[in-house]
Amino acid sequence: MSRVLGEALKVVARCRPMSRKEEAAGSERILAMDVKLGQVTLQNPKAAPGELAKTFTFDAVYDASSKQADLYDETVRPLIDSVLQGFNGTIFAYGQTGTGKTYTMQGVWADPEKRGVIPNSFEHIFTHISRSQNQQYLVRASYLEIYQEEIRDLLAKDQSKKLEVKENPETGVYIKDLSSFVTKNVKEIEHVMNLGNQTRSVGSTNMNEYSSRSHAIFVITVECSETGLDGEDHIRVGKLNLVDLAGSERQSKQGGQGERPKEASKINLSLSALGNVISALVDGKSTHIPYRDSKLT
Amino acid sequence: KHWNNFFYSVESIPVALSLISNNLGILWSERGEIKTAQTFLESAETLYNQYMKENGNPPLDPNEHFMAEEEKLKDQERSKRFEKAYTHTLYYLAQVYQHLEMIEKAAEYCHTTLKRQLEYSGYYPVEWALNAATLSQYYLTKQCFMESRHCLAAANVIFSQAGQAPSAEDNETEQDQQDLRQRKAEIARCWIKYCLTLLQSARKLLEDNIGELDPDRQSELKAQRKKEEDEKEKGRKKAVLFGTSDLCDSILATEEKVSCLYPLDFQEAREVFLVGQNYVNEAKEFFQFDGYVTDHIEIIQDHSALFKVLAFFEEDYERRCKMHKRRVDMLEPMYVDLNPQYYLLITRQLQFELADTYYEMMDLKVAIGNRLEELDSHTIKKINSLAQLAVKYYELFLDSLRNPDRIFPEKLEDDVLRPAMVAKFHIARLYGKLITSDGKKQLENMQTSLEYYTFLVDYCEKHPEAVQAIETELELSKEMVGLLPTRMERLRAKLSPFT
Numbered sequence: 001m002s003r004v005l006g007e008a009l010k011v012v013a014r015c016r017p018m019s020r021k022e023e024a025a026g027s028e029r030i031l032a033m034d035v036k037l038g039q040v041t042l043q044n045p046k047a048a049p050g051e052l053a054k055t056f057t058f059d060a061v062y063d064a065s066s067k068q069a070d071l072y073d074e075t076v077r078p079l080i081d082s083v084l085q086g087f088n089g090t091i092f093a094y095g096q097t098g099t100g101k102t103y104t105m106q107g108v109w110a111d112p113e114k115r116g117v118i119p120n121s122f123e124h125i126f127t128h129i130s131r132s133q134n135q136q137y138l139v140r141a142s143y144l145e146i147y148q149e150e151i152r153d154l155l156a157k158d159q160s161k162k163l164e165v166k167e168n169p170e171t172g173v174y175i176k177d178l179s180s181f182v183t184k185n186v187k188e189i190e191h192v193m194n195l196g197n198q199t200r201s202v203g204s205t206n207m208n209e210y211s212s213r214s215h216a217i218f219v220i221t222v223e224c225s226e227t228g229l230d231g232e233d234h235i236r237v238g239k240l241n242l243v244d245l246a247g248s249e250r251q252s253k254q255g256g257q258g259e260r261p262k263e264a265s266k267i268n269l270s271l272s273a274l275g276n277v278i279s280a281l282v283d284g285k286s287t288h289i290p291y292r293d294s295k296l297t
Numbered sequence: 298k299h300w301n302n303f304f305y306s307v308e309s310i311p312v313a314l315s316l317i318s319n320n321l322g323i324l325w326s327e328r329g330e331i332k333t334a335q336t337f338l339e340s341a342e343t344l345y346n347q348y349m350k351e352n353g354n355p356p357l358d359p360n361e362h363f364m365a366e367e368e369k370l371k372d373q374e375r376s377k378r379f380e381k382a383y384t385h386t387l388y389y390l391a392q393v394y395q396h397l398e399m400i401e402k403a404a405e406y407c408h409t410t411l412k413r414q415l416e417y418s419g420y421y422p423v424e425w426a427l428n429a430a431t432l433s434q435y436y437l438t439k440q441c442f443m444e445s446r447h448c449l450a451a452a453n454v455i456f457s458q459a460g461q462a463p464s465a466e467d468n469e470t471e472q473d474q475q476d477l478r479q480r481k482a483e484i485a486r487c488w489i490k491y492c493l494t495l496l497q498s499a500r501k502l503l504e505d506n507i508g509e510l511d512p513d514r515q516s517e518l519k520a521q522r523k524k525e526e527d528e529k530e531k532g533r534k535k536a537v538l539f540g541t542s543d544l545c546d547s548i549l550a551t552e553e554k555v556s557c558l559y560p561l562d563f564q565e566a567r568e569v570f571l572v573g574q575n576y577v578n579e580a581k582e583f584f585q586f587d588g589y590v591t592d593h594i595e596i597i598q599d600h601s602a603l604f605k606v607l608a609f610f611e612e613d614y615e616r617r618c619k620m621h622k623r624r625v626d627m628l629e630p631m632y633v634d635l636n637p638q639y640y641l642l643i644t645r646q647l648q649f650e651l652a653d654t655y656y657e658m659m660d661l662k663v664a665i666g667n668r669l670e671e672l673d674s675h676t677i678k679k680i681n682s683l684a685q686l687a688v689k690y691y692e693l694f695l696d697s698l699r700n701p702d703r704i705f706p707e708k709l710e711d712d713v714l715r716p717a718m719v720a721k722f723h724i725a726r727l728y729g730k731l732i733t734s735d736g737k738k739q740l741e742n743m744q745t746s747l748e749y750y751t752f753l754v755d756y757c758e759k760h761p762e763a764v765q766a767i768e769t770e771l772e773l774s775k776e777m778v779g780l781l782p783t784r785m786e787r788l789r790a791k792l793s794p795f796t
Binding site (some may be wrong): 164166167168169170171172173267268269271272274275277278279280281282283284286287288289290 | 322334384385386389391392393395400403404407410411414424427430431432434435437438442472480483484487489490494497586587588589590591607632635636638639640739
């Protein structure tokens with residue numbers, strides 16, 4: 001947790017209920033959540049005798065009985081409020097495939113009780129706009145995907161074009177030629193998202209594998225123009241990034257800091273990975289390694 | 298292991314064994330038994346070497362046992378497959394050594410793999426060039442400049458092969474062209490690091506305990522160089538040579554443009570500097586500020602570092618000062634255009650480097666002034682203005698550490714602790730260096746100086762763990778905190794003699 005120029009970082013954890021399959025198999029619950037303390041306790045089922053359970057503390061904790069609306073009101077609503085004021089906000093959903101990231105982020109759109117973070121955010125933004133009296137708002141949406149170090153504009157007509165990450169001294173990092181669409185209401189922004197989602201599923205033979213390896217970022221830019229006491233128009237721009245990260249089970253890399261030494265000892269068969277092997281040898285600051293950055297960072 | 302004895306006696310088996318050993322090596326590595334993998338791969342390696350020593354003919358490829366007579370491979374093809382299998386053996390060994398943290402051996406095997414790719418296996422020029430350039434960076438960390446230069450020179454030569462090949466498809470896109478330009482610029486950046494590291498390493502060897510060039514060390518090293526040159530170098534060189542004879546010539550030609558020996562005087566340093574500067578210009582062409590902010594700034598920081606290390610070799614203070622001025626001139630415009638909200642770390646680096654550079658320039662002007670009979674007003678003005686610019690940038694750096702409520706942090710984070718303390722220390726010293734004939738002003742400067750020295754001492758008392766980060770500066774600060782009040786008293790007394 002750190003304060004960075006007025007923006008705060010919050011980490012919350014959510015646990016899903018056991019699936020029918022898990023219950024039928026008589027699976028043991030190894031997770032306990034204390035909502036009041038904001039703690040998650042993990043009990044290792046294969047623990048050695050005397051081995052203590054591990055406890056982790058978060059800013060907030062949501063257990064299996066938590067409601068979508070609760071999560072939204074407590075954790076997300078303040079963030080959207082600040083975006084409407086002209087600040088930037090980002091929401092990451094991180095977890096292994098099957099842990100319920102999509103349920104939390106998307107939920108069931110048609111069911112008001114089961115709507116996730118995204119549809120609730122849309123509703124929140126446009127309701128606020130419709131209630132505003134002295135301000136003019138402009139809402140734009142963009143949708144991009146990162147897969148195997150390449151960036152795709154999910155809303156572009158020409159899907160063969162890959163996008164580049166560039167930097168501007170004044171505005172920082174940006175994606176060159178990323179398209180954006182103006183949306184005037186919830187229906188329109190939903191439409192944009194659906195368009196992008198459709199594009200996402202095209203061009204992959206194994207959808208599960210694909211979606212569990214690609215990261216998607218939906219960007220909502222909210223521009224607010226208000227006539228001040230000085231008679232001048234003041235503009236505030238807030239950006240909301242909704243990030244759907246790839247399944248974190250893929251995140252363990254070679255050379256790993258992890259608990260998986262077996263995977264780390266795997267020999268790469270193809271000489272095309274020679275570059276990676278060589279890069280890993282270089283351990284020094286006064287060097288330049290060509291071309292090894294991950295666009296995700 | 299029993300396989301070795303059985304198969305070695307039969308002529309056609311070596312390649313089969315090579316392949317089997319490779320596969321076993323891979324299998325065992327997947328099971329996490331990396332040492333076992335190592336054994337199988339090393340035995341494949343030994344077999345290859347033994348076989349090649351005792352029998353020149355390429356062995357039968359394992360598939361050939363199942364082919365009709367007409368279908369069997371030509372000698373050339375057999376040889377090619379055999380060599381390719383061996384290249385893979387070496388490549389897998391490189392990875393095994395890496396996992397076993399035998400880094401030097403891993404590098405050696407990577408190097409040999411690259412070598413063999415040129416000779417036997419086929420390669421993609423751009424990929425090969427980038428790999429060689431990356432390997433050169435490994436050698437830099439080991440101070441092996443001859444090997445590093447060789448890799449870089451080879452990278453240049455092989456990369457140029459990519460430009461020559463006529464593009465198979467007509468629609469070699471603009472994207473491809475741009476990719477090519479980018480890769481070339483990346484290789485240029487590796488060269489910049491080579492030149493910079495060579496110069497900085499030479500500096501470390503030559504500097505005395507106050508950071509100046511030690512003439513005795515210089516003569517020592519020059520004498521040493523004459524002796525060492527020949528045999529040892531030739532031996533090392535032969536081990537790492539890339540390529541067939543025509544390639545060798547091109548690579549040699551590129552190598553001859555820059556030395557791999559430690560530059561020991563200004564002339565030699567300048568030559569290395571100029572090569573580095575050329576590559577800076579090449580890299581900058583692609584990595585322009587607007588579009589590649591971070592990369593561009595890194596390149597300019599390297600350029601500034603090149604000037605800084607060249608200044609070390611320059612004896613004349615005025616010329617040294619001019620080199621530092623070049624640094625300021627290239628860093629300041631970038632600093633002004635950067636938005637600290639998005640580039641906080643880089644902004645802080647630039648602030649600090651600008652402050653340090655102005656500080657260095659001021660010290661030089663003082664030294665130049667000390668040689669004169671009397672300090673003229675022009676020099677005084679110059680010294681004061683440089684000192685104030687240094688203070689300005691150190692203050693900007695310290696300001697960047699404040700929290701959103703503009704309060705200086707109670708406790709400093711580890712990564713900014715030393716720079717922050719050094720900034721405070723330098724500001725204290727700078728106020729002590731300002732020249733003024735106005736007694737009152739002088740008292741004010743001393744007061745400010747005292748405040749900053751006191752800050753350091755107080756902070757270290759409150760946070761004892763900080764002491765080890767700034768031992769020297771703390772010592773001096775304590776001294777000054779003791780001395781300054783007395784000096785100030787004396788000055789006050791002098792200013793008002795009629796109390």
